[in-house]
Amino acid sequence: MIQETQDRRLLIIREKVEAGHRLSFDDGVYLYEEVDLFALGELANLVRERKNGNFAYYNVNTHLNATNVCVYRCNFCAFRADLKSPKGYVMSDEQVVARAAEADRRGATELHIVGGLHHQLPYEWYLNVVKLVHQAYPKLHLKAYTAVEWDWFARLTGRSTRDILAEFKEAGLGSLPGGGAEIFHPEVRDQICEHKADADNWLRIHREAHELGLRSNATMLYGHIEEPRHRIDHLIRLRELQDETGGFQTFIPLAFHPDNTKLGHDRSIPKPSGLLDLKTMAVSRLMLDNFPHIKAYWVMLGIKTAQLSLSFGADDIDGTVVHEKIYHDAGSDSPQELTVAELRRLIEEAGRVPLERDTLYHEVVRENGAWRAGKALATV
Ligand code: V47
Numbered sequence: 001m002i003q004e005t006q007d008r009r010l011l012i013i014r015e016k017v018e019a020g021h022r023l024s025f026d027d028g029v030y031l032y033e034e035v036d037l038f039a040l041g042e043l044a045n046l047v048r049e050r051k052n053g054n055f056a057y058y059n060v061n062t063h064l065n066a067t068n069v070c071v072y073r074c075n076f077c078a079f080r081a082d083l084k085s086p087k088g089y090v091m092s093d094e095q096v097v098a099r100a101a102e103a104d105r106r107g108a109t110e111l112h113i114v115g116g117l118h119h120q121l122p123y124e125w126y127l128n129v130v131k132l133v134h135q136a137y138p139k140l141h142l143k144a145y146t147a148v149e150w151d152w153f154a155r156l157t158g159r160s161t162r163d164i165l166a167e168f169k170e171a172g173l174g175s176l177p178g179g180g181a182e183i184f185h186p187e188v189r190d191q192i193c194e195h196k197a198d199a200d201n202w203l204r205i206h207r208e209a210h211e212l213g214l215r216s217n218a219t220m221l222y223g224h225i226e227e228p229r230h231r232i233d234h235l236i237r238l239r240e241l242q243d244e245t246g247g248f249q250t251f252i253p254l255a256f257h258p259d260n261t262k263l264g265h266d267r268s269i270p271k272p273s274g275l276l277d278l279k280t281m282a283v284s285r286l287m288l289d290n291f292p293h294i295k296a297y298w299v300m301l302g303i304k305t306a307q308l309s310l311s312f313g314a315d316d317i318d319g320t321v322v323h324e325k326i327y328h329d330a331g332s333d334s335p336q337e338l339t340v341a342e343l344r345r346l347i348e349e350a351g352r353v354p355l356e357r358d359t360l361y362h363e364v365v366r367e368n369g370a371w372r373a374g375k376a377l378a379t380v
């Protein structure tokens with residue numbers, strides 16, 4: 001009898017997915033708690049192929065974390081350093097420009113810039129990072145600073161985040177990365193990062209960015225103290241904002257890496273299992289019906305799980321990356337860099353068609369050692 005009721009429930013969800021109808025909060029929790037991985041993967045794959053066909057996207061990018069000194073103490077973070085800690089660093093202007101030069105030399109189309117909220121650096125220092133890189137390499141797309149950083153800049157200056165975003169856009173900001181979202185629900189957020197921008201502020205800042213014509217990404221940090229209901233609540237809050245603005249491009253589920261973190265140490269939380277990684281990918285694809293892309297960030301998932309994710313809802317595998325600190329400080333054993341040939345091979349081996357994209361999801365056309373943005377790719 002129980003089995004019969006469960007089969008019926010899954011059938012109803014399947015009918016909704018096939019008809020392109022929206023899944024509810026209860027559907028989402030049910031998918032996490034009751035549905036086996038393969039049934040989930042098959043459903044998610046349906047949506048993934050409806051939106052992106054057989055393509056799997058990658059990009060050529062580099063990361064820049066210009067400082068790791070941070071006033072906050074999120075207990076899942078192994079990247080941050082105290083002001084006086086020997087681990088702390090602040091890059092010079094020359095180091096910042098050198099990183100951009102290296103990205104340009106390698107043919108990168110994107111520089112992903114995030115970092116700590118330094119106790120003593122002024123607002124102008126963060127603005128200068130964007131200005132310096134944009135002036136030296138105007139073609140390089142700058143995906144810079146999370147909502148938590150924008151919120152910090154507003155606290156530093158007493159200005160509105162909208163005003164600050166507009167000033168950065170003028171200085172060369174191209175889009176916003178999806179970090180800082182963690183888990184929106186206060187039952188969890190208050191335990192893992194109580195001081196930084198709360199859910200309403202995170203969402204407001206992305207709304208403002210979208211209204212200014214900037215696209216952004218969204219993330220969710222899973223596999224620590226949260227429960228399925230917190231994850232579904234998180235996804236629904238993102239889906240509601242996307243209904244309003246349509247400004248999100250990609251959702252990236254981020255698996256918690258416990259090494260060198262307070263949360264990992266105090267509660268002995270292990271890394272999420274492969275099963276939870278793939279389930280989260282699939283449930284995200286199913287709940288976020290209005291997000292065009294779901295990204296399997298290989299640095300965090302590991303290359304093998306990222307490759308499998310391409311059959312569990314993901315259509316994007318992120319980029320070459322090159323300099324990554326946040327996950328490697330927290331125990332990631334992924335390499336620092338994947339070459340384009342390696343990314344393409346991973347994708348082809350998974351039975352997908354590799355396609356290089358730029359940050360705003362245009363096809364990248366490479367000719368005679370130069371690149372240009374080609375046609376726009378799927379955005380629904
Ligand atoms: O906000 C920090 C997470 C995020 C840990 O927009 C951790 O394209 C796991 O947002 N274990 C920053 N996660 C990274 C990020 C991102 C990455 C790739 C692509 C994009 C994009 C965005 O990393 C933080 C936090 O949620 N994080 N420490 C940790 N120990």
Ligand code: SF4
Binds near residue numbers: 073077117148196
């Ligand atoms: Fe600071 Fe970001 Fe780490 Fe939190 S996650 S401690 S805000 S660097």
